Amino acid sequence: MKIKSILTAAASAVLAIGALQAAPAHAQAMPHSTEPPFSHEVFTGAVLFEKLEYGWGLDGPNIGRWDGQAWYGGDVNRVWLKTEGETARNGRVESAEIQLLYSRLIGYYWDLQAGVRYDIRPRPDRFYGVIGLQGLAPGMFEVDLQGFVSERGDLSARAEVSYDAYITQRLVLQPNIEANFALQKVPELHVGSGINDIEAGLRLRYEFTREVSPYIGVSYERKLGDTARYARNDGEDVGGWTFMTGIRLFF
């Protein structure tokens, strides 16, 4: 039942995107000349694992982390798959989510995305409806903004910004920052309201090829407010520095 409601939410989000295109769609319905266009759109896809890393916590546990996305489609309409997660000590998966999104180009640099997110971890697992905006902001910043509504009706949001600074043609320094927000407490997931956590990272990768680039980096993570309190109560760390090494894959 909860799945049904979340799918309804996702469908309405997709319809909302479609409504933005209503005017041109109407225009297309007007009479056309007889010949149909011959050429087809080029359909293609890509897989990017921006993070595939293992980190040594300076004052916390060692963690493994992944953050990947893949898309397939044409110039305007695409399907996206996003996944990210973390393992804590003893390799146990602490958080893991996967998103399936429909994506539509709405400007030169921006995609409007909508779909569903499923969090396998932490328990209890949970479905979310997603609406997001992903693209390239002035200054060449990669931006991904997402808003979520859980199957329980809880609202939350996430913002990610990163920048690729090319030091040489192959050596790239990538600062990034990610923040999570919630509009209300979700005690069973140990989420407080307000800003839940902030993570800032700096990764230095070497692009042997565009496809394979190993990196080293450092990140700082901090839980805030009630979320931090939940963590403390559980005897977990609320944040700290991590040195990491990993590999970025792009196919």
Place this chain on the structure above:
Amino acid sequence: MTNDKLSRRRALGVGVAALAFPAASGALAQPAVGRAMPREFNLTLSHVTANITGRRRPAMAINGQIPGPVLRFREGEEVVINVINRLREHTSIHWHGLILPSGQDGVPGISDGFQGIDAGGTHQYRFPLVQAGTYWYHSHSGVQEQSGIYGSIVIDPATPEPFGYDRDYIVQLSDWTDETPSHVIANLKRDPGYYNYNKRTLASLVGELRRAPDGAARSAIVSDRVMWGDMRMDPTDIEDVGGYTYLVNGHTPAQNFTALFRPGETVRLRFINSGAMTHFDVRVPGLEMTVVQAHGNNVRPVTVDEFRIAPAETFDVLVRPRDGRQYQVLAESMGRQGFAQFSLATREGLPALPLPPHRPRPVLTMGDMGMNYGPSGLDRGTPMPEVDAPGHVAPMDMGGMDHSAMQMPAGGSQGMQGQSVGGMNHGNMTGMGHSSMSGMNQPAMPGMDHSSMRGMAPSSMAGMNHGNMPGMNHGSTGAGAMGGMDHGAMAMPDPLVNDVGAPPGARVLSYRNLRAAKPLYPVREPTRIIEIRLTGNMERYFWSINGNSFSQAQPIQLHLGERARFRFVNETMMSHPMHLHGMWMIPQVGNGAENPLLHTVNIKPGSTLDVDIEADAPGGWAFHCHMLYHMETGMMRKVSVVSARQAASAR
């Protein structure tokens, strides 16, 4: 004594089998009754393994060779060409630059009644040759051209040419990649900068700052970087694709294709750019070149030191080496990624001369942006399906006009869309003196007659941002018209000048130097102006015309007998060699009746150019950018030339 010295074996890349000999069953075998039977040629397309770079890679060949055989025709004859498709895929052959019936033009889905040649199938082309000169042929299906489906065409003239020469060589330039073309597209789609290893970096910034003479220069360098970043554009993006090996008649630079001469002889070099994605800058250190033909048509001879040849263009030049030394003919890629080279020498087998260092790599400037600081929001190159009414392609969105109130009763028109797909920065148009347009918020705007807007210099609307005039290209108004315009102290670079990095004083060919030796058409005013904005999305790597990719667009309809003017406005940062099938394009370069006849017109970034077309060939014709991956990702249209009666009945 004209062409008979064409050294066939040497003029061809891949050995003796290079010539497509007339098939035995053709003219030779049959008695001529009345007029001569057409000569017959066979082209067999097949998968082959090529080894260009030392790696064995899959490729496609015609009659087993890359490039395909030279097709040597005679003006006035009729030929039959059997294309045998032994590929495992659909194919087609297009005769680039030839004036022939639409049905023989060879573009699947666009040429009248032609749907391509299925795997295993054979298609017979048959057409008369109504012209002479240097042309070429290639596949018009997918990206097979990049894999090797291309060859050259030489049509010997029926009457002697107005110039003489002793030797005759084809110089077919091309670019070879070890990657499969579909892989190239996928790479560009997922990362438009995939092949660019000449990006601006922090290291290069440090170098630039260190070389800067003073603080002002340093701050200019930094602010330039910031500005490009704000535009989300890359000024080093000159060539989309990398990893190319550049070939002359299929020969790598090291293989050193050699054209023989004896000192004092005049040598004709028929340059054909069959590169999929490469503009070449051509020079022969120590020799000047006299251009005698452009795109197959005789031009008044013009002597130059260097020329740029865009994809699909051909230039025939004469060189006169006086001493018996070895000359190196250099064709450097515009993005300075490599050279194609061959030798002019008095004997075979000499090693290639060492390649010179590359010239400085060009970097795009604000001028190349047409003075618009990059696409913003929905106003440039967006994929919103603009509706192109047949015959009327340019819904111009003027700032204050209320489109919702407009009706478009004009021919076959589907109404203008209110959304601004145009690329007009409306905010910038306020200074344009629209007094004549103040009445535009009216129910009827018959046909949106662009010519009535002359007063506002339509071409300058390309540049849009009128606050920043330097760099605006008024090329489409023609050189003559520009003379009368008072631009004050504005710097106005000629949009047709090619900056090839030549030393000062070197003569570099520009379209303005081309004067048709025998104009085909009398000068007359165009009946219509059709705006062709070259658009695209570099982030997504798709290309379009007037904001519409081919799959979204309607044909451009021309009326038989009219003279249409295509007003090209290049809103992108790349050069686009625009090719129209079936009819000559006459760029308005200021030479009046002698404006050249070209089949492909290169439109530089941020520039505008008016190009006239005498619509004298009925049927469906392809019209596209000849950068292969630009065409494949959308920069293409169908042009339908219909009689006025057909147009009326379609309405």
